[in-house]
Amino acid sequence: MVRCSKVLAVLLVFSFISKIHFVLGDGEANMFCSPREKQDLLTFKLGLMDPSHRLSSWVGDNCCTWEGVSCDNMTGSVVRLDLKNPIDYDLTEEEENEGYMAQLGGEINPSFLELKHLKSLDLSSNDFNGTSIPRVLGLAQNLSGLYMVEGVDNLEWLSHLSHLEHLDMSQVNLSYVSNWLQVINTLPSLLELLLVDCGLYQFLSLPYHNLTALEVLDLSVNHFNSPLPDWFSSLNNLLLLDLSHNSFRGPIPHVLKNLTKLTDLDLSSNKFNSTIPNWLNSFKHLEHLDLSYNAFHGTVSAAIDNLTSVTSLYLDANNLEDNIPTWFWNFSSQLSILDLSNNHIKGELPNTLPTQTRLGSNNFQGLLPRLTSNISELDLSNNSFSGNISLFLCHPSNKTYSLSAIDLSDNLLVGEIPNCWMYLTSLELVNLDNNHLYGNIPSSMGSLNSLLSFHVRNNSISGELPSSLQNYTQLQTTNLGNNDLSGSIPTWIGKSLPNLKVLALHSNKFKLLSSKHLLNRAVSNDGLCGTPLMKKCNGNGSGEIPNTQAQDSDEYDMMEQFYVTVGPGFVVGLTGFCAALVFMDKWRLAYFRFVEDMKDRLLARF
Template sequence: MVRSSKFLAVLLVFSFITKIHFTSSDEGANMFCSTREKHALLTFKQGLTDPSHRLSSWVGDNCCTWEGVGCDNRTDSVVRLDLKNPNDDYDDYSDEEYEANKMAKLGGEINSSLLELKHLKSLDLSWNDFNGTSIPDFLGSLKSLQYLNLSYAGFGGKLPHQLGNLSNLHYLDMSRLYMMEIDNLEWLSHLSHLKHLDMSWMKFSKASNWLQVISTLPSLLELHLSLCRLDYFPSLLYHNFTALESQQSSFTDLSYNSFHGPIPRALQTLTKLTDLDLSSNKFNSAIPNLFSSLNNLLSLDLSHNSFQGPIPRALKNLTTLTNLDLSFNKFNSAIPNLFSSLNNLLSLDLSHNPFQGPIPRALKNLTTLTDLDLSGNEFNSTIPDWFSSLNNLLSLDLSYNSFHGPIPRALQTLTKLTDLDLSWNKFNSTIPDWFNSFKHLEHLDLEMNSFSGPIPVSIGGLRSLRILYLSNNNFNGSLPESLGNLSNLQELNIGNNSLEGVIGEAHFANLTRLQSLDLSTNSLALNVSSAWIPNFQLIDLDLSSCKLGPQFPAWLRTQNSLSSLFLSNASISDNIPTWFWNFSSQLYYLDLSNNQIKGELPNMLPTQTYLGSNNFQGLLPRLTSNVYELDLSNNSVSGNMSLFLCNPLNETYQLTALDLSNNLLVGEIPNCWMHLTSLELVNLDNNNLYGNIPSSMGSLIGLFSFHVRNNSISGELPSSLQNCTRLQTMDLGDNELSGSIPAWIGKNLLNLAALVLRSNKFKGKIPGELCNLTSLQTLDAAHNNLSGAIPRCFSNLNAMATKKGTSFVNNNSRFDEKILLGSKGLLLEYKLSTLELVTSMDLSYNSLSGEIPQEITSLLRLPYLLLSNNHLTGEIPEKIGDMVLLENLDLSKNQLTGVIPQSISRCYSLQLNLSYNNLSGEIPTGSQLQTFTESSYLGNDALCGTPLLKKCKRNDFGETPHTKAQDSDEYDMMEQFYVAVAPGFVVGLAGFCAALVFIDKWRLAYFRFVEDMKDRLLARF
């Protein structure tokens, strides 16, 4: 008996110790999966690709301890397999984090060995990449599955209907399967226990019965069908949505679609809905009254649609609403008073509609509001004083309106505010001192207004501030040192103001959390010691147009987290320090342009590098695959481009913009552009390049802008350039290009807006195909050897005839693209922003012949028409005065004849040169034609009148005598009359005289007639 008692005591102690061990061990340590399930998982693993070795823990006998595997604590069976990518959302990822996410994606194929996991309840393969393979049919045989998540896993093909066999499924997520096609959804009707269904971003275009099927799911609580290409509601328009009505649906999401037409009556039965999201669709009606029956709604999102007209009064019945989003629609009335009844609202978003007039007092009753967004409307009043009643507001956004005047003291009562956005308005006062009452304010945005005066010292008392935006105002004075007290501040932007003075270390004393600093475009000078070590680590820094120099700022060396650095126009004239190029490898953006920095370029450059207008020397570095935009213009970089572009050739380059203009580059343009197919802008102006334009330039099918002005490029234009169909600006001027202007320019480069062929050796006729360039605003082919007539079809150049200008693509806003155009006897430089407003045609200094076509006068928006130094004949078109916007008309040194048309006087801002032609007659009066100097008409000997010294002759009536030059039409008519009548008169007189001589009776009768007439006349007088 004693023995058995001892044995029992030992057994109890052992059992207690064992229990303690199991309880304190890791999950699964006290469970052992079966050999069958272990082998099934290992076989499944063999079919997968695993670049980051996420499944490296899948070793040993106990699979319950493996990464992502979960077992039942009673049966030891595998019940959970969670292989979701741990980095499942990379919207805000850095490049390194993006690569880590990419490496963590599993791939390969799903092995049917999973069927051995008989008790598997949860399977998650989301955010991996199975590269378009089909979802395996056998997944439908995992009868125990309750949770299945395949979202964003890269599956494609057709959706297997076998999934309908998963009768125990509660949760199904197949969202973001871009490559998946759905032709039938009948299988869904078998999932009677389904509560959550997400098929967002799948293609529903062939599933016409989607609504009927979904209406049969009796347990459904949440439905997500965003971006499914649904463009109509099928035949269930008047069918009761009874299945959904019978459940307490908590969320219905039909967002991001292209629905049109009224919302069907079927939705009117969803009276138990608490959350309804129909956002980002394209409804083409007013909001229907059916929403009045959804009186249990807590959240209603109708944003990003095309709802029009007034907001219906039916919404006032939704008194339980706590969240209402009507943003980004087209409501065209004032905000209605119905909101007074929605007094449970916590969040109201009416932003980005064309609401007008004052903000209605009805909003005064919404005293529970914590978030109010009225941004992006057309309110043009002051902020009303009754805002003081909204004293529970945490977030207030009134940006992008036309509020004006001072900020009312009523806002002083909103002491709970954490976010205040008044940006993009017309406030024109100083910042009031009572702003220091916003003790909880974390985000203050006042940018893009007309605030003036100094930045108040009191802002330094807002100790909770994390974000402070004051940029693009009229603040003046010095920067208050009190800003250094904002110990929680993460982002400070005061760029583009009129601040001045010195910034010292005291301004940054306590800014230990500062990550983004923008002091650009002010007159500030940074004065810190060379040994200063800031107590912050910046990610973004912009000190452009501040005075930092002449030395390069040494304290930058301490900023180990810096991603973007903008120091353009910062008065730096130092040698670039050696440490900086090692430091720059961490940067994404680097802008040191418009300084006088000296030194040589490194082998590795940041992704976006702007070093233009400095004194950098040496050879070009080798281009690396990470560089996205590169500006080295206006330096003294030398050597050739081959090593830069063509070594090695096996890399994939992402370069989109390259500016090497105004350097000392020599040699031929290398023929390896086929490896740079992402390029959109290439500028090689003003170098010493020679040889032909390489054929591989035609590989740049995304090219918008191509400049090689002022080099020694020769040969004909390669036909491969016709592949660059997106070209808008092409400047080939001041080279030695030859041959004819290719007809394919007018056939293929239909987006051309500026074509500059100036000062080359082009010959032959201007091809009529250029008339197809309806977007062409600038044509400069001056100083070539072109011959033949000016095409009459130039009247088809619509961009020179209509008001609408071309919208030049400017994806590379930091590149200051320029074009030189002939105007008023000079070459003027136009930036891209100005070029959009300029139209010009310069065909001067060629050998063009024939008449100036009358059709050219239809180019009514053309201010510059330069045709001088050709062999043009005929008269100036009579309707030249229709071109009333002409500023410079140069027809000098041709063989034009006739008079100057009177209509030219309608060109009220004209600079005119008609010298050295054969014009005649009087210079027309009116406008400023008499204000020109004699040089405008020199070399036309038959011209007379002001401003010439030669006066026009007048007849007795004070009129200028008709001359052939003045009245050529009348003179020609009279001459033809005399030529026709004179011979008849002579022949008739000769016949009459002959009759008198040879016919006696006629002779006697004639003399009797004469005697009789003489007697009658004598008798009368």
């Protein structure tokens, strides 16, 4: 009897373990939705237009494996529908157009309301071209998460979603919905509210404050310019607040002082024009602070020294001035990202810097610190740094660094380019423009196989281009102009650099051009001669330009035609482009997101 009990116990344990593996090991792949919910989804699909066949996987018996459908691991009930169009604004124009073509359309069939356990619905970045969607959504009273992009003329239906915790209506035009705040204020369970780029411009008064549970509030890319209302001070549970890309002005609103639980505060791209307030020192949990692209003035506030949890600090593009405080570099040791660029700050640098350091366009001076292995991006451009860069880059010379971008342009650096680039193989961007560097380009620079951009314009670099540079197979732009480089332009420039888009070799001492691959890549160089250029080389290597009356006449006619057509063409093209931005919301949104993305990329590079 005891033996049978032991066997039974083993079998029960084995069965339990198998059950756990069944549920957790394969997840939703082993969950089967009910035939009723499967039919509800298929009915829902019938009303949709799906030109890119994103829902082609909606076949078979198990709807839990269908694209965009998520089921409860225990019950198999459908709990989430993620039908967001996966548009990525980092794509090329052609790929982005394909993304827009992949938008779902048609009608929202009310059959999805039969999914009684549905908690989250994401319809964003699609185009259903109508206002009937909100009225239907108002009946889905069990929703806790709603993500959508669609035109609406009112938000009254939202007040029925009393269980809603996550609401993302970014890019929904709410400029004509005057009571947007009053309706949202009826959602007592709301934890996350995202209203990015909704055309909002003012806060109306609230008779009572019902948003005290909010943890995330993103009102960026709108048109707010009025003071923040007093009820902001009651948002004591906020962890993230993003008011960037608006038109707030004056000092930072004092009503934010009570939001001491914040971990992320973004006030960038506004018109704040005061000093940085001392009461910021109460934000002990703050990890990310972005005050960039405003008009803050004065010195770097001592309040920042008390922000012991901050790891990323953006104060760039303001009017901060005077010497950097002595305490600041001790504080910066806790940072992974520091951006003080485009200010008027003076001082010298410490021996160690944050992982991503951007100090460009200031008044820093002195010698460069020694490069440490933790730095991945370093922008010290447009300052007054002096001395030799060898100690900065090459000590100790037996260490491999993680540096991916370095910009030392527009300084007072002197000496030869050091020959230690074999330890910097992660570099993608090197900019040494406008210094006082001389000597040859060292052969070790050929070790930078990942290099995308190499600039050393306006120095005194001499000698020939080393053959090791043909290893730059990823190179896209390079400017070697205004130097003393000499010899023949090697043919491998046109053959071994397949991704090269911009090549500037002007104002050097090159003599020969023997490859047609370079015809459109090497121009404006007074010393260039030889086929296929018009400038012929004589016996001693100098060039003479054929000068005939017929040739001059042809060139004059071509230039006259060019100037006659380029003006009207430019005006017509620019007018059409601006009109498209004014009248086509999606083009305008894509354009400005592209501009913002390129700005962020450039700031990240530098």
